[in-house]
Amino acid sequence: MSESSKLMQKPTHHNCDTCDVRHKAMCAAVDAEHTDQLRAIVSHRDYAPGQVIFEEGDPADYAFNISAGEVRLCKLLPDGRRQVTGFLTPGDFLGLIADSAYAYGAEAIGQVELCCIQLSNLERLLSDIPPVREKLLSMSRDELAAAQEQMLLLGRKTAREKIVSFLLYRHKHLGRTEGDASIDLPMSRVDIADYLGLTIETVSRTFTALREEGLIELPHPHHVIFPNLDAVRDAAEAG
Amino acid sequence: MSESSKLMQKPTHHNCDTCDVRHKAMCAAVDAEHTDQLRAIVSHRDYAPGQVIFEEGDPADYAFNISAGEVRLCKLLPDGRRQVTGFLTPGDFLGLIADSAYAYGAEAIGQVELCCIQLSNLERLLSDIPPVREKLLSMSRDELAAAQEQMLLLGRKTAREKIVSFLLYRHKHLGRTEGDASIDLPMSRVDIADYLGLTIETVSRTFTALREEGLIELPHPHHVIFPNLDAVRDAAEAG
DNA sequence: CGAGCTGTTGACATTGCTCAAATTTCGTGG
């Protein structure tokens, strides 16, 4: 199924101590005393835009943490219809395993850096350092809550509400600085459509409609400015 | 928000040793030596059909295991639109917590029996018996994989495919005996519609269409017979 | 400068929704 893993660029070693996302990632639960053990078992890999990290159903050998860039998770139907089940950002854990195979495919959106851990090593880490398992459990709890929220969006929100919810989510969780009322959308319209259960045309038309109403500005298809954040919040669920 | 928890019927004590679902539930990871500890902290409660177990946003004090019956998980939009994010069956864990509040509401579908554990006790159990944390992690992995699958269904499948996938899922996971090509649907059409992101009319019409095509028999709205399981499987994702 | 990709816009088709009414099921009491 996947030659993809062989296409990975060659491993490079980075330093866990200076890792930008250490505080957000699973590794935050590794105390100073075990950092050597952690450093010994992780490696780093870079991916080019669009590159496949692994495909759904591939035998799972590694788990990953996102160090930089953004990753899309995809599930496919036999006829090619695609659902993007999530976008991962730095600090997120990557590698949901069901029956020792990946439960979704993962692809780099832009340039991506991953921190890789072989599963056998991860399991040893989990038994050696109880807080890591706790951290992982708490992270999957959060992920599950996010999945429930996404089901509500997919099943019951209108196209407009889907787009607005998506934009607000990005702003809330990935806003650069406190006062910055703007967000980047590194992914394509196809990715957004497949994430929200829409077509690219509907996504595009909805962006245009929101722009014409003055709810957003679109200086560039991948950058959104909110002139009035509260007005956008009103549009999210109030119909 | 919720007077519901006060409406619970009075706790009764059952025996963990004779528990029907012990092998499927979280408790399976509790070894014989710790069963006393387990028995000491669990209680049982019964719920009548339709009764609210807890609501989304309620402060979370208890976690549950389903002992008998079926439970629906619900999320609501301010205007009343509802998404059923899952149906839980005996052995399932209930009580996803985000920020010390329940992430969804839970309601009994038919008569339900729950095994209840106070969260503080559950946490003690988790630290005392490492395999329990492992089991819980593995259960939430499964749940997350199921959630991804449901996103694919909600975002990309047609009404017909949604219904067929739903029926096949029930058959695969809840079929009574090996050869039994029939399933029960204890929940209402409203529940099914809200689970699949459809309206009750569409659900009903789709059932009728499947019946007229001979793919299913409907001796009763809550019982489905599959005269030819393979034909149904073909209809699931092949468009 | 032209090819190709991504995004936008337009015209039309269709799935699934809305509103309304008929029918079946089910609980209750006689």
Place this chain on the structure above:
DNA sequence: CCACGAAATTTGAGCAATGTCAACAGCTCG
């Protein structure tokens, strides 16, 4: 066991949101 009323389900007719197909525009890269 049967009758009655309420609730759940099914069916019908028309409609609207969103999808499909097609053309066009803007940008990037060679």
